Amino acid sequence: MSLTASRRSHRPQETDWRLFLRLAPYARRNSRLLIWSLVFLVPSAIASTLQPVVIGKAVSLLRQEPSAFDFPFGFLRDFPVFQGLTILTQLLLLTMVVRLALDAAQGYLVQHVGQRITADIRSDLFRHVTSLAVRFFDRTPVGKLITRLTSDVEALGEVFSTGAIGVFSDLFTMLVITVVMFLTQWQLALMLVLMLVPVTALIIYFQQQYRQANYRAREELSDLNSILQENITGIGVVQLFRREQLNSDLFRQVNQRYIKAVDRTIYFDSAVSSTLEWVSLIAIAGVLGVGGWLIRGNTLDFGTLSTFVLFAQRLFDPLRQFAEKFTAIQAGFTAVERVSEILNEPIEIRDRHQGNDQLDDRAIGVESNPNAGEIRFEKVWFAYKSDEYVLQDLDFVIHPGEKVALVGPTGAGKSSIIRLLSRLYEPTKGRILLDGIDIRELPQAELRRRMAIILQDGFLFVGDVKSNITLGESYSFEEVQIAAEKTNVARLIEQLPQGYNTMLRERGTNLSGGQKQLLAFARAAIRDPKILVLDEATASLDVVTEAMIQDALERLLENRTAIVIAHRLSTIRDVDRILVLKRGQLVEVGSHEELLTQGGLYASLYRLQMLED
Numbered sequence: 001m002s003l004t005a006s007r008r009s010h011r012p013q014e015t016d017w018r019l020f021l022r023l024a025p026y027a028r029r030n031s032r033l034l035i036w037s038l039v040f041l042v043p044s045a046i047a048s049t050l051q052p053v054v055i056g057k058a059v060s061l062l063r064q065e066p067s068a069f070d071f072p073f074g075f076l077r078d079f080p081v082f083q084g085l086t087i088l089t090q091l092l093l094l095t096m097v098v099r100l101a102l103d104a105a106q107g108y109l110v111q112h113v114g115q116r117i118t119a120d121i122r123s124d125l126f127r128h129v130t131s132l133a134v135r136f137f138d139r140t141p142v143g144k145l146i147t148r149l150t151s152d153v154e155a156l157g158e159v160f161s162t163g164a165i166g167v168f169s170d171l172f173t174m175l176v177i178t179v180v181m182f183l184t185q186w187q188l189a190l191m192l193v194l195m196l197v198p199v200t201a202l203i204i205y206f207q208q209q210y211r212q213a214n215y216r217a218r219e220e221l222s223d224l225n226s227i228l229q230e231n232i233t234g235i236g237v238v239q240l241f242r243r244e245q246l247n248s249d250l251f252r253q254v255n256q257r258y259i260k261a262v263d264r265t266i267y268f269d270s271a272v273s274s275t276l277e278w279v280s281l282i283a284i285a286g287v288l289g290v291g292g293w294l295i296r297g298n299t300l301d302f303g304t305l306s307t308f309v310l311f312a313q314r315l316f317d318p319l320r321q322f323a324e325k326f327t328a329i330q331a332g333f334t335a336v337e338r339v340s341e342i343l344n345e346p347i348e349i350r351d352r353h354q355g356n357d358q359l360d361d362r363a364i365g366v367e368s369n370p371n372a373g374e375i376r377f378e379k380v381w382f383a384y385k386s387d388e389y390v391l392q393d394l395d396f397v398i399h400p401g402e403k404v405a406l407v408g409p410t411g412a413g414k415s416s417i418i419r420l421l422s423r424l425y426e427p428t429k430g431r432i433l434l435d436g437i438d439i440r441e442l443p444q445a446e447l448r449r450r451m452a453i454i455l456q457d458g459f460l461f462v463g464d465v466k467s468n469i470t471l472g473e474s475y476s477f478e479e480v481q482i483a484a485e486k487t488n489v490a491r492l493i494e495q496l497p498q499g500y501n502t503m504l505r506e507r508g509t510n511l512s513g514g515q516k517q518l519l520a521f522a523r524a525a526i527r528d529p530k531i532l533v534l535d536e537a538t539a540s541l542d543v544v545t546e547a548m549i550q551d552a553l554e555r556l557l558e559n560r561t562a563i564v565i566a567h568r569l570s571t572i573r574d575v576d577r578i579l580v581l582k583r584g585q586l587v588e589v590g591s592h593e594e595l596l597t598q599g600g601l602y603a604s605l606y607r608l609q610m611l612e613d
């Protein structure tokens, strides 16, 4: 199910069991630690069950009841009462020490594993999200994704950090207690176990309600984060158009919806806690009532009754604790569900021949093909939304070394051609060939190596100038300098406070638009691609800067195939060929002069611009 489709009406689809299985591969990676924590469970549960038994025996011993010497306490017969009591006290102390030590060790191990699992899931999610096709991001607001990557994963982490995962040890303890109860006195045991049934049913009901409420609350939180993210990213426009008040009102509305949804989760959470609180008291009352009746009929002694009062408390104790952990567990399930939705999102664009090295030295080798750099569109159709074709039946060849400009009115499909060529999207019909190879057959790394794209808005990462040029690849400092010099950016970089080591801020706000663009040129130059694509790349440069890099650009384009998109037609007069697009169709092809004499769309666009100048 797509993220956007899973709106408010959503009811959790996957069963808890399937969600649980989702975690299995992660648990397997930490199996050794998990097994240890399970091993600790056994002695801890046994010690926990022994405590009521030992206390009951002490009461029986004091009252000299025969059950004081039941199996395995027959040895007490050999001791005077007070010595027997001392032995029982020491035994009780031992069970306490065992529980304390093991519970602590187990709690540590489980939380440790939990944090590792959460970290693994967070990394997998990040890797998966960054591999998803651009199409996915078109339909998913960034705020929603951030919510899933941060607070949803965090909610999953809390299942472990609040000790909620300890519910397993609680269940195990309940099981051991039940077995020992039946071995001791079956009527009281049966009564307590029967009480568990309606309580469990009630808990399951509340749990389902809580899950839905929680899912809804998470959705609202996503919306809240989307608005937040949009407003922070667009803060300039928000303030310039005085949208502060309007946007605050919108935010308040979503905020209200969010707290309403959270209210519902609190309601169900409290319902579970209070139900369990009084049920445990009723259980004790039940044991006293039935037990008293059995004592009167001489089928029960005081020692066993004391044991059962403690059992009643201990049996419901795990359930009570479960109520406390309930919120974290349910929020954890919701988190796994929401995280799974993203992990289940298929990676549309992936390498076909992963791991098949042979293909590609033969088929790809740029070096072995001196004429590399040919681009061929074969009957390419493309739609962002089904059946709304923004590119129609494009069929053209760009020869190696040729410089071609794409021209056309706004929305004609120029950028879409570039997005297809760089495989950010795939054609709906037809194919695109690079040196005779379908680009879907090329590993993406190879495609990127062959082709560099400079967009209008040069995006910068947090880091220094150098790393913004290398982008994590192992170029030497000399290579960085040469690339900067080739593109006439070196002087500008040297003027920065720490030259190549100057730290750039997020989204490059300490550089001007033009300066960012110049760095993008250096970034392309260092990669030495056979094909260079410029999408309105010089639009944000002033005339002086543009002139400065114009000759650098000419040198950069030498011996390379180039595709240039420019609205200012004066900048593309010298290209070899111009492809003119109109509503996704190729309507004219030719050199500047040829197209002018043809007197078609290009000629009229050009004349209009000349008039403006």
Ligand SMILES: Nc1ncnc2c1ncn2[C@@H]1O[C@H](COP(=O)(O)OP(=O)(O)OP(=O)(O)O)[C@@H](O)[C@H]1O
Pocket: 138, 384, 385, 390, 408, 409, 410, 411, 412, 413, 414, 415, 416, 417
């Ligand atoms: N992500 C998208 N989702 C849906 N439709 C899109 C998307 N991007 C572009 N379009 C549509 O595709 C068509 C072509 O857009 P494209 O960006 O390729 O045009 P362009 O020629 O580059 O325009 P411009 O000169 O204004 O940059 C437009 O009608 C646009 O509305």
